Amino acid sequence: MSKRDMTAEALNSPDKPALWLREAGRPWARLNGLAAAVTVLDIVPAAGFAGGLAMAVSVAAASPASALPWLALAMASLAVRGLLALGAAAAGARAARAVKGQVRRGVAVDLFEGRRPGSAPMAAIAEGVDAIDGYYARFAPARLAATVSPLVAIAIIAVASPVAAAILLFTLIPFTAGMALAGVAAAGESRKQFAAMARLSGLFLDRIRGLPVVLAFQAEDAVTRDVARSSTDLALRTSRVLRIAFLSTGVLEFFSALSVALVxxxxxFNLLRLLPFPVPEQLDLGRALFVLALSPEVYAPIRRLAAAYHDRQAAEAAAPSLVAAPVTRTCSPARLGLAAPAVRFEHATISYGGGAPVVSAFDLDVRPGQIVALAGSSGSGKSSLLHLLLGLAPLDSGDVVVGGERLSAGGDFSGRIAWASQAPMIVPGTLRDNIALADRSASVQRITEAACRAGLSADLQRPLDERGGGLSGGELRRLALARAILKDAPLLLLDEPTANLDAGAERAMLSLIREAARGRTTLIATHSPAVMAIADRVVTL
Structure with missing residues (x-):
């Protein structure tokens, strides 16, 4: 079983969200451990500050000058605490950033591979991944500190006053119980709140996608009511989470203030010798001030954990939407070599979403180096056959064999395919940058040669926006061909390379297609008789 499948299976356990979060953060356990260790070490300069302040006050009356070293210790302890806090925050943020990057990539892969249909993956990428940030950045380091630091602080206080340490230890029991009860109460509401947020995001995205249909059927009022109803539900659930959070914060603040007040x-009363019962110790001013200054630090780590507890609830609520779907088929890059391969479709059937097949029981043998034109009316499946080779269309039944590698056996041919579509993707940058997308390792000379062979005589340093502003339709197709020429791949796929071009531009494009197809096996989806004329074989779907 793969690690991805084991992670998905882990969600079937009773403790599934917490287990998944631990598994997701395991590769970066060192960073989380470093953040937790630095957070625990904060108690050392806290004790230094308390000791320095207590000694400075106790000796100031006798000799003000003798208080200066103790004040310096207190100030230095404050500076060290600030540095430790900064280091813990930086380590936690690095761990959170790494985990979020891994999880976001997994959700995106599931989305594009079709294992997560609908709008839920979009909500998971947007809100779900961000929801786990606080878990690794704040809650995970605070959890260890809340367990260790209070006991260490009580042990240090016990050196100065065992009775005060006993008081603090006794008051920890209701403090911890109150936090646990508040956490259990808020966990369920937090999950419901995240589910409401995901529903609202999905509803809004679906309605935006279907806006032309909504307008055509004059359903604006019904859609507005649906969105308003979901928004109200989200607001109510958010208010419930906040209500419990404020209540739990009040309970925790009450117990922490009560315990410090008791100390x-x-x-x-010990200093004034007015205790109504005997105690085995007699405090002086320095010891009393030390205990009073350090007592709040017993509860500070637990209060920080309580403040970050909502991050845990949000992460556990988001975890079910982020878990990777089980992989039913593994893909490995096919070793096609450099020679033009033979391509054989064996009763290949393609359908999307369980609907009627777009292509049914398609058979075709393409010899190595042959140019085959796929013709047929729109919707006959020409582009789907090309997408099948690229891994962008599902193979329902049958098989495709390319150079001896079978698609059904997990073959991935996309890395050995040169692809030119009707609307090539454009990224902000220069024309040279966009051609280089086909081969990031290509030299400037190779990119320039590919551009010249594709008939792009324009300035390769010309800036382009994401819409390809400044390039004509013919130039966009030449850009796609330049990428195909630049990529050292034995299989060439072209999708309507001359669509919407005038006769002169089409004639020029035909010579470029012959140039790009030289020494490769080529499949061309086209409606153009001129393109069919240069093909070795025409197959009509």
Whole structure:
């Protein structure tokens, strides 16, 4: 079983969201451990600050000058605490960024491979991935600190006052119980809130996609009511989460203030010798101030954990939408070699989403180096056959064999295919940058030669936007051919390379197609009789 399948199977356990989050963060456990260790170390300069402040106050009356070294210790401890906090935040942020990148790539792969139909993957990429940021950046480091740091602080306080340490240890019990109860109550509401957010995102995206249909059927009012209903549901669930969060914060603040107040009362009465019961210790001013200054640090890590607890709830609520779908078929790059391969379709059937087949039981043998034109009316499946070779269309039944490699056996031919579509993708950059997308390792000389062979005599440093502004339709097709020429691939696929071109531009494009097809096996989807004329064989679908 692959790691991806095991991760999906992990979600079937009772503790599935927490288990998935732990598995997702395992590759970066060192970063999380570093952030947690630095957070725990914060108690050391906290004790230094408390000790320096207590000693400075206790000796200041006798000799103000003798208080200066202790004040320096207190200030240095504050500076160290700031550096430790900065280091913990940086390590946690790096871990969160790494995990988010991995998870986002997994969701995107599932989306484009069709394992996540509908609008849910878009919501997962947008909101779901960001929801796990706080878990790794804040909650995971705070969890270890909340377990270790209070006990360390109580142990340090016990050196100065065992009774004060016992008071703090006793008050930790209701403090911890209150946080646990609040967390359980908020977890369910947080999951419902995230589900409502995902529903609203999906609903809004679906309605935007279907806006022409909505307008055509005059369903604006019904759509507005649906969106308003989902928005109200999200607002109500968000308010419930906030209500529980505020309530739990109030309970925790009450217990922490109560415990520090009890310690303060004890220290004050001990110093005044007014305790109504005997104790095995007698505090002086320095020890009492040290205990009072360090007592809030017992609860500070737990309060930080409580503040970050919502990050855990949000991450666990988002986890089911982020888990990778099980892979039913593994793909490996096919070793086609450099020679033009033979291509054979064996009863290949293509259908999308369980609908009627676009191509049914298609058979075709293409000899190595042959140019085959796929003709037929629009919707007959010409482009789908090309997309099948590229891995962009599903093979329902039958098989495709390219150079001895079978698609049904997990063959991935896309890396050995040169592809020229009707509307090539354009990225912001220069014309040279866009040609180089076909081969990132290509030299400037090779890119220039490919552009010249494709008939692109324009300035290769010309800037382009994402819409290809400044290039004509013919130039866009020449750009696609330049990429196909640049890519050292034995199989060439062309989709309507001369569509919407005038007769003169089409004649010029035909010579470029012959140039690009030289030494390769070529399949061309076309309606053009002129393109069919240069083909060795025409197959009508």
């Amino acid at each position: 303060a009362v004890y220290c004050g």
